Amino acid sequence: MKRKARLIEDKGSDRQDNSGLWSQEFHDLNSSAPYFCYASVPNVPYFDFRIYRESRIKSLIKAQSKDMYRLLEKVNFDGKYYRVKCVDSGEWEYCWDLAVKIQFFGKIQxxxxxxxxxxxxxxxxxxxxxxxxxxPYQLWDETLVxxxxxxxERVEFLIASILFHECIHVMISLGDTLPSGFRNTDIFLEFRKMLKASSSKNVCTEFRDVQFYLRNLVFFGASGSESEGKLLERVQEIYEFLINEKYSNQKTGKVFNFSSNNEKIARKYAWMAAVKAGGNVRVSKSVWQVEVRRLSIALRRLYNGIDMQKDDD
Incomplete structure (x- = not known):
């Protein structure tokens, strides 16, 4: 029997709250700001983007991924948590609560x-x-206009494309973290296929190069107290992050007819990977920057190699 998503209220219980860095950043946002806000945009002093229709946004997503649509179907975009899925594993039940919040804030999509x-x-x-x-800060982008x-229609399309991209990350993360019931989605299975292809014999040189530069960057950012095993785990974690971003950008671009440029993606996420690795704790900034550029070049070659395998399928 399917469970319908329902609004979840916070109640006191024997809970362990293991909020991560991202959760902390969420609380650092202006907590008094409304979930739907007015914003100043060019030539429209007080623009209210609540003109969008949630049903239309979900319809755009449904046409591309029914698994994603089923998770979002009963979620209102009001910033409140809704329980969207539960699976049993042994004596325990594992659930996912999702909140979607739409608001202008800076220049992060x-x-x-x-x-x-x-x-x-x-x-x-x-x-x-x-x-x-x-x-949806790119609402007045010339190409989109x-x-x-x-x-x-522009607001709905833009929100749908951003939501689709971010939901890919959530579905992959939950597939890696939770019991197998969360893994049987088109998104997760496609990502795992790309991850496997990224280390195949057809791109073994490119794969080794990316791993080599990642190991260097993780070493540059190490505090000195981590074991070799922990450092290698971090290398693998960051590597999967890079393939995750390749898949997410490519999938969203294909679905919503955006260009997906491997060089641009590699340059952007090589820098983010280097930051995730810990920065330039043990070396000078110039040495660190050179290694980031080398990672970017190697990553672009790996991304291109993955695409060539896909074209041969």
């Missing part, structure tokens, strides 16, 4: 605030809570 983990020993339930922030003259 979207952000996933990775989950709080709430554990109830009494109910034998583990709940993961994720927040997706959608920022030329594509959608109708303002309502």
């Amino acid at each position: 979207g952000m996933v605030l990775y989950p709080k983990r709430l554990v109830s020993q009494k109910e034998k339930r583990v709940v993961y809570r994720s927040v997706i922030l959608v920022n 030329n594509r959608f003259w109708n303002l309502q």
Whole structure:
């Protein structure tokens, strides 16, 4: 029997709140700001983007991924948590609560605030809570304006594309974290296929190069107290992050007819990977920057190699 998503209220219980960095950043946002806000945009002093229709946004997503649509179907975009899925594993139940918040904030299109983990020993339930922030700040981008003259359609298309991209990250993360019931989605299976292809014999040189530069960057950012095993785990974690971004950008670009440029993606996420690795703790900034550029070049070659394998399928 399918469980309908329902609004979840916070109640006191025997919970462990293991909020991560992203969750902390969410709380650092202006907590008094309304979930739907007015914003100043060119030539429109007080623009209210609540003209969008949630049903239309979900319809755009449904046409591309029914699994994603089923998770979003009953979620209102009001910043409140809704329980969208639960699976049993042994004596325990694992659930996912999702909140979607749409608001202008800076120049980041979207952000996933990775989950709080709430554990109830009494109910034998583990709940993961994720927040997706959608920022349609590119509403007046010339290419988008030329594509959608109708303002309502433009808002809906932009929100749908950002939400689609961010939801990919959440679905992959939950597939890696939670019991197998969360892994049987088109998104997760396609990502795992790309991850496997990224280390195949056809791109073994490119794969080794990326791993080599990642190991260097992780070493540059190490505090000195981590074991070799921990450092290698971090290398693998960051490597999967890079393939995750390749898949997410490529999938969203294909679905919403955006260009997906491997060089641009590699340059952007090589820098983010280097930051995730810890920065330039052990070396000078110039040495660190050279290694980041080398990673960017190697990553672009790997991305191109992955695409060539896909073309041969």
